[in-house]
Amino acid sequence: MNFISTRGKVAPIGFIDMFLMGLGEDGGLIVPETIPAVDAEQLESWAKLSFQDLMFEVFSLYTNGEIPDADLKRLIQDSYAGFTSPDVLPLTTLNDSLHVLELFHGPTFAFKDVALQFMGNLYAYVAKQRNEIINILGATSGDTGASAISSVSGKEGIRICILHPNGKVSRVQELQMTTVQDDNVLNLAVNGNFDDCQGIIKELFADLPFKSKYHLRAINSINFVRILAQSVYYFYAYLQLPANIRAGGVNFSIPTGNFGNIFSGYLAKRMGVPIKQLVLATNENNILERFINEGVYKPEGFRMTHSPSMDIQVASNFERYLYYFLGEDSAAVTARMEQFKAEGQLTFSPEEVARIQQDLSAYGVSNDECLSTIRSYQDRYGYLLDPHSACGIAAYESAGQQEDGPFVSLATAHPAKFDEAIRLLGIEQRFPERIQELFDKPQRQVVVDNAKAEIAKQLESFFV
Numbered sequence: 048m049n050f051i052s053t054r055g056k057v058a059p060i061g062f063i064d065m066f067l068m069g070l071g072e073d074g075g076l077i078v079p080e081t082i083p084a085v086d087a088e089q090l091e092s093w094a095k096l097s098f099q100d101l102m103f104e105v106f107s108l109y110t111n112g113e114i115p116d117a118d119l120k121r122l123i124q125d126s127y128a129g130f131t132s133p134d135v136l137p138l139t140t141l142n143d144s145l146h147v148l149e150l151f152h153g154p155t156f157a158f159k160d161v162a163l164q165f166m167g168n169l170y171a172y173v174a175k176q177r178n179e180i181i182n183i184l185g186a187t188s189g190d191t192g193a194s195a196i197s198s199v200s201g202k203e204g205i206r207i208c209i210l211h212p213n214g215k216v217s218r219v220q221e222l223q224m225t226t227v228q229d230d231n232v233l234n235l236a237v238n239g240n241f242d243d244c245q246g247i248i249k250e251l252f253a254d255l256p257f258k259s260k261y262h263l264r265a266i267n268s269i270n271f272v273r274i275l276a277q278s279v280y281y282f283y284a285y286l287q288l289p290a291n292i293r294a295g296g297v298n299f300s301i302p303t304g305n306f307g308n309i310f311s312g313y314l315a316k317r318m319g320v321p322i323k324q325l326v327l328a329t330n331e332n333n334i335l336e337r338f339i340n341e342g343v344y345k346p347e348g349f350r351m352t353h354s355p356s357m358d359i360q361v362a363s364n365f366e367r368y369l370y371y372f373l374g375e376d377s378a379a380v381t382a383r384m385e386q387f388k389a390e391g392q393l394t395f396s397p398e399e400v401a402r403i404q405q406d407l408s409a410y411g412v413s414n415d416e417c418l419s420t421i422r423s424y425q426d427r428y429g430y431l432l433d434p435h436s437a438c439g440i441a442a443y444e445s446a447g448q449q450e451d452g453p454f455v456s457l458a459t460a461h462p463a464k465f466d467e468a469i470r471l472l473g474i475e476q477r478f479p480e481r482i483q484e485l486f487d488k489p490q491r492q493v494v495v496d497n498a499k500a501e502i503a504k505q506l507e508s509f510f511v
């Protein structure tokens with residue numbers, strides 16, 4: 048198994064080199080040279096595996112034996128030891144057609160912990176095995192940053208700098224990132240939005256002399272390891288359902304921002320998980336909904352919503368989907384991405400839109416609908432959704448009318464992280480202790496302008 052770039056200009060590399068490269072050195076995104084297939088018999092043989100054992104099986108298809116089995120197993124076990132649910136990711140059945148996969152039982156109460164707890168341990172492992180300097184640079188709309196910091200804070204040989212949009216993350220997200228006192232952590236609060244933060248780190252990763260000089264490593268979903276780790280929960284959710292319920296295939300409803308969460312589902316489907324429809328849920332920042340429903344990929348005015356982690360316009364993993372949509376033709380991907388850079392938009396023909404809609408369907412959720420969904424599920428089921436998970440449920444409510452078969456809706460965060468929205472409904476929630484205690488801690492962060500040069504300067508003095 049080797050890895051290549053969507054732009055076709057990275058010579059095939061192995062698993063650990065791919066992990067360290069993060070963003071492709073030609074500016075593209077890394078994908079496997081071929082997607083390994085899991086047949087129905089093999090899949091069924093995994094039905095009784097724990098999440099950890101399933102992750103070992105899926106990763107073994109990609110790691111080329113570069114990590115000895117015993118080490119990979121230990122890394123996986125260590126990564127989920129801090130999750131509070133014995134199932135790691137419990138599947139809760141709300142009604143005959145709807146199952147909620149709770150991805151928020153990790154240390155920072157968001158689905159990002161599923162991949163990032165593992166990636167933090169993997170970075171520490173690679174740092175030791177290969178004597179590599181690991182300087183992590185990431186951008187966050189709130190959850191990736193908190194999760195990545197928690198996965199490496201205090202770890203020897205690793206430094207991490209996270210850019211978040213100043214004042215545009217929830218209070219709990221900000222505290223989760225900025226109350227960490229370890230000296231290997233730097234939080235930059237950027238006067239801009241998430242797209243600005245992501246744009247800057249992509250430019251810094253694309254500056255190869257800078258990247259090499261400061262040993263920059265990625266924890267965002269530009270790193271294929273994030274995508275792969277997230278694909279495991281699609282296998283797991285499918286196999287958790289009783290065989291008679293999942294017999295004809297399963298639909299997934301997926302809160303989406305940077306397209307990583309749903310692209311992981313697309314990968315799982317390509318590997319062999321019998322997924323019928325992947326329903327993409329956005330908030331009012333609905334560029335991806337417009338791409339799927341109208342064939343226009345064009346950022347429009349940035350909006351602040353009740354689901355701030357999905358306040359994203361330019362979706363990183365769109366390029367990975369484009370690569371498969373265009374028949375793995377890297378020249379065609381490069382041409383379209385260059386067109387997007389030059390013209391600020393891409394349009395797709397009606398025939399192309401029809402093909403896109405065979406892979407994905409989409410539903411954009413307004414702020415009001417997000418809140419009314421939280422209210423309605425609290426009243427009907429006594430189940431408190433966070434605003435991101437509520438977008439997924441609202442999309443299920445819409446798509447569930449058209450699609451046969453069971454739905455798994457991904458619950459991507461704990462409601463305590465987004466109390467600002469929950470309070471608007473007059474609902475009082477009890478915070479988990481780990482969140483409550485954040486309010487008494489001092490914060491450390493540096494406010495910076497949305498300017499690459501100023502941010503690069505901060506990095507130069509922080510990274511060794």
Ligand SMILES: Cc1ncc(COP(=O)(O)O)c(C=O)c1O
Nearest residue numbers: 190303304305306307308356459
């Ligand atoms: C809580 C939550 N839900 C959903 C998403 C969407 O995931 P993705 O960006 O991978 O599409 C994010 C981040 O964007 C998130 O933090």
Ligand SMILES: N[C@@H](CCOP(=O)(O)O)C(=O)O
Nearest residue numbers: 187188189190191267268305
């Ligand atoms: N929602 C994310 C945005 C970054 O996306 P990523 O999946 O590429 O890390 C966040 O919470 O930071």
